[in-house]
Amino acid sequence: MNLLNTFFNGPVLLASLPQLLQGLLVTLQIGITSIICGLIGGLFLSVTRLYAPGFARGLIRVYIDIFRSIPLLVLLIVVYYALPFVGIRLSPFLSAVTALSLVSAAYTAEIFRAGIEAIPKGQFEASAALGLSNRHTMVDVVLPQAIRIVIPPLTNNCINVLKDTALASVVAMPDLLKQATQAQALSANPTPLIGAALIYVALLWPMVAIVGRLEKHFSRGRS
Amino acid sequence: MTTQTAPLISIRGLVKAYDAFTVLHGIDLDIAEGEVVCVIGPSGSGKSTLIRCINHLEAFSPDSTITVDGIRVEPGKALAQVRAEVGMVFQSFNLFPHMSVVRNVMLAPMRVRGTSAAEAERKARELLARVGIAEQADKFPGQLSGGQQQRVAIARALAMEPKVLLFDEPTSALDPEMVGEVLDVMRQLAGTGVTMVVVTHEMGFARQVADRVIFMDGGRLVEAGTPQEIFDRPSHERTRGFLRAVLNH
Numbered sequence: 001m002n003l004l005n006t007f008f009n010g011p012v013l014l015a016s017l018p019q020l021l022q023g024l025l026v027t028l029q030i031g032i033t034s035i036i037c038g039l040i041g042g043l044f045l046s047v048t049r050l051y052a053p054g055f056a057r058g059l060i061r062v063y064i065d066i067f068r069s070i071p072l073l074v075l076l077i078v079v080y081y082a083l084p085f086v087g088i089r090l091s092p093f094l095s096a097v098t099a100l101s102l103v104s105a106a107y108t109a110e111i112f113r114a115g116i117e118a119i120p121k122g123q124f125e126a127s128a129a130l131g132l133s134n135r136h137t138m139v140d141v142v143l144p145q146a147i148r149i150v151i152p153p154l155t156n157n158c159i160n161v162l163k164d165t166a167l168a169s170v171v172a173m174p175d176l177l178k179q180a181t182q183a184q185a186l187s188a189n190p191t192p193l194i195g196a197a198l199i200y201v202a203l204l205w206p207m208v209a210i211v212g213r214l215e216k217h218f219s220r221g222r223s
Numbered sequence: 224m225t226t227q228t229a230p231l232i233s234i235r236g237l238v239k240a241y242d243a244f245t246v247l248h249g250i251d252l253d254i255a256e257g258e259v260v261c262v263i264g265p266s267g268s269g270k271s272t273l274i275r276c277i278n279h280l281e282a283f284s285p286d287s288t289i290t291v292d293g294i295r296v297e298p299g300k301a302l303a304q305v306r307a308e309v310g311m312v313f314q315s316f317n318l319f320p321h322m323s324v325v326r327n328v329m330l331a332p333m334r335v336r337g338t339s340a341a342e343a344e345r346k347a348r349e350l351l352a353r354v355g356i357a358e359q360a361d362k363f364p365g366q367l368s369g370g371q372q373q374r375v376a377i378a379r380a381l382a383m384e385p386k387v388l389l390f391d392e393p394t395s396a397l398d399p400e401m402v403g404e405v406l407d408v409m410r411q412l413a414g415t416g417v418t419m420v421v422v423t424h425e426m427g428f429a430r431q432v433a434d435r436v437i438f439m440d441g442g443r444l445v446e447a448g449t450p451q452e453i454f455d456r457p458s459h460e461r462t463r464g465f466l467r468a469v470l471n472h
């Protein structure tokens with residue numbers, strides 16, 4: 001036996017490819033749903049934190065700190081295996097999306113907060129002096145400027161969410177990793193795992209490259 | 224003032240403090256409709272704070288009262304109404320950098336007054352022409368000189384058709400050769416009957432354009448009077464000292 005046949009076995013890869021692509025589809029579904037929910041949640045948290053009374057601000061602060069500290073795998077297992085004890089039974093898909101979204105929202109909120117804080121105070125004052133409501137100040141003045149600042153870290157966060165979808169395999173979600181391990185067991189050959197790894201890299205490498213370029217671009221724009 | 228009508232702006236016992244440090248020690252001031260008031264005084268005397276209280280950009284002591292056109296200035300629903308009537312021009316322009324010049328001027332009428340985009344744009348271009356920069360309307364603020372940006376800021380404030388315009392050292396951030404073009408626009412505005420409160424270090428402008436000059440020092444309104452009274456025969460030693468310092472420099 002040689003290395004090539006073990007790790008890059010063509011026939012095995014071909015046979016497992018449909019299964020891997022099915023897994024990729026599930027991975028993308030979990031990832032994209034979580035990214036969108038995390039974005040909405042994060043935007044809501046960051047804007048509320050800006051305008052809400054002190055009490056609500058404190059709660060949001062606590063939320064963000066908790067969900068940035070808890071290991072995602074622990075959270076996922078709590079959601080999937082512990083919540084049923086209080087009558088909340090989520091499917092593997094919903095468990096994965098819930099855990100990923102809760103954490104992503106916390107990170108996204110911090111990213112938006114940093115973006116909003118980077119907008120000069122004068123922009124808020126000019127908006128207030130014109131009589132713009134808080135909502136219009138955000139929508140017309142602050143967020144369009146903050147978006148430039150937050151795009152690189154947001155893309156980074158998307159990469160992290162997509163990577164972390166692999167954890168969904170522990171709650172029996174047939175995502176890319178799970179499909180790969182099953183195919184590996186079936187064919188008694190690790191090639192499907194290598195195939196899955198390559199698919200992850202092919203999916204995320206372009207995003208990693210984009211973040212690098214965006215960061216360079218924006219840091220040049222600032223100076 | 225000896226006018227019969229109620230003042231447009233009425234300030235009573237205005238106190239503003241940061242923790243233990245009191246910035247304004249009970250200011251009383253009435254400003255009549257159409258009046259042009261220039262506020263002068265040394266750095267740190269509270270000039271900016273005073274005018275920023277008028278549209279509640281600075282919160283002030285709840286025992287103090289400010290009314291604008293009969294509406295009390297306080298947090299809450301009525302504040303938006305006050306701010307719609309009170310335009311402000313800042314030292315650092317504070318234009319919205321991501322919008323074209325004409326969009327900067329259109330935004331507030333559309334969002335606050337519900338003006339249609341077409342009407343807001345027509346009005347904005349008219350105002351930009353009035354401040355002498357019609358041909359810059361479709362550029363972005365960053366492409367304009369400081370003097371041009373400040374004139375956009377004036378047009379933006381005017382677009383709301385405010386009853387009062389507040390200016391906080393509108394020419395202090397400008398290169399000397401651009402000061403004149405902004406002061407010219409303000410001089411022209413003063414002739415239109417809009418009420419203006421102008422914090423300025425431009426003594427020539429104050430003397431020429433103001434109906435009344437107010438001298439502040441240490442968070443107190445030391446004296447107020449016509450430009451002739453303040454500049455030619457100030458009654459307080461502190462006023463004399465300040466004028467000596469700025470006019471001889």
Ligand SMILES: Nc1ncnc2c1ncn2[C@@H]1O[C@H](COP(=O)(O)OP(=O)(O)OP(=O)(O)O)[C@@H](O)[C@H]1O
Nearest residue numbers: 241244246264265266267268269270271272273392
């Ligand atoms: N956030 C703040 N915290 C504490 N003190 C402040 C704060 N902002 C302003 N002050 C103080 O309030 C006083 C009045 O400030 P203000 O800006 O109104 O003065 P000014 O007359 O406009 O001065 P300048 O001519 O330099 O603009 C100053 O002594 C200043 O140090």
Ligand SMILES: [Mg+2]
Nearest residue numbers: 270271272392
């Ligand atoms: Mg000032």
